[in-house]
Amino acid sequence: MFTALFGSVEQGIIYAIMALGVYLTFRVLDFPDLTVDGSFVTGAATAATMIALGYNPILATLTAIVAGFIAGCMTGLLHTKGKINPLLSGILMMIALYSINLRIMGLSAENAIVKPNIPLMSADTLFSQFQGFWSNLGIDDALENFIKNTLGSQTAPSTWGTILIVLIITLIIKFIADWFLKTEVGLAIRATGDNKRMIRSFSANTDGLIVLGLGLSNALVAFSGALIAQYSKFADANMGIGMIVIGLASVIIGEAIFGTKTIFRTTIAVVAGAIIYRIIYAVALRIEWLDTSDMKLITAIIVILALVIPQWVEKRREKRRKEKRRLDRLDGQTQLMQGGNHLA
């Protein structure tokens, strides 16, 4: 159980980068961007193809980020220049990317033009490269001894290197996002999601900002996809299905638990939300009568509840406030009448 949870946390930290991308469009830009399902795979496919062809994993990952950025910009252009509704722009791009992703993966094979998946079993990835450096430090052995001898636990994670490196990457992304959203361009992007008319009257090109915002968001999503492909040593054309809903679930769970008072806090909430989602996922898989394939239904239900319950709570609160105010008023009136009687 412990090892399974440990793996979930590792994955959750990687998926958190995707959730930060979803936060950027869904919350900051107020643009429900469905490109994510496609651009996540684009990131994975690009990185996996390049790694399979023998390129350096760092270069492969950077290329994946650029590919995601381009995909996001395309969705933005469909919406702003093509005047297509935001949801439809995302869906069109997502479906187009499905074919493109198969073509990208096809580049890794000599005898086929399309390919539905790429295994990376023996290939050199970011993680295997870091592991080479990490195991020389001997920290894993020390920690294993500590856990087995001092804590008396039977199981210890095989390595702490992976969780450390993904945590560092995700935290760097989080701090860059915090900083970016406070720059002049970042403020303009936030205002675009908040009040388009206002930001246009302050000489900002909302079309350009939407394209840029979608590009950056999908660059993060593709980055996450590239890391997941290297982490699980596998890229697959279908690995992105439902990714937008998982991203939304992470954002919503995180915000509900940790709050949204400042940007700094909200981005922490989103990262934590992604990790919590993975833990819920791992726990749900241990329930006997549930199948792996049920997880999409469960995710949908989590998002639906997270969207609906706050409305109910707010309605009840409002009703109680109204009732209280009415009682206060009635109270005031009786006192007034009593006062009047007294004077008479």
Next chain:
Amino acid sequence: MLKLEGINKIFNEGTPDEKIALDNINLHLAPGDFVTVIGSNGAGKSTMMNMISGALTPDFGAVTIDGKEVTKLPEYKRSKFIGRVFQDPMAGTAPSMTIEENLAIAYSRNAKRGLRIGVSRGRRDFFKASLEKLGLGLENRFNAKVGLLSGGERQALSLLMATFTKPSILLLDEHTAALDPSRAELITRLTKQLVEEGNLTTLMVTHNMQQAIDLGNRLIMMDKGQIILSIDDEKKPALTIPDLMSEFEKIRGEKMNSDRALLGS
């Protein structure tokens, strides 16, 4: 400073709903002019403002600001030199962002936005000093989200944001109409103060005749898409509401439907 030449605009041309919104509008504002615009509903006041701001483009005619022809320039490029305050207090600010962040957005109006931090320490002092001029205590609520402010406070903030980068033209579109009388009074006073301080060339639409008479050095009256009366800075100081009403009757040969205009709103 601002020149409108032969501006025409027809909405829904060729349909039963066809409406001539602007009919050959010519208007010239010298630097420092403060022109108030009155007229009944549908007279074309807001359409004229939208022509200047670039939210709408004219069918014919030219708009010139500061010697530059801007007729074809998109709204966001034009707003480098135009400050605007809207009627709706919600329209001029970003509600989920803080007061200082809103000010930072306004501050980068006439510069290219880059990767500098929006609210830097040096700017914060300037923002604070600017907010103090409003006298509303907003300088002590720097990190409050603008959505938490009252309508009057938001409109005062919008006014500050529209003026503190010294735009070539300031457009005020019934910016006190949605406020209660005491708040409207406050915003009117602040308008006067900020326009005078910056010596801003200003065009203000209002439904309130008294406000149109009290503020500014010139006044124009619009009706059915035309400017039917123009009072210059020599005659304006002596102007009264009955004067305006009788002028309207003389020109149009009908009584002005003026309940709303008279009582103000």
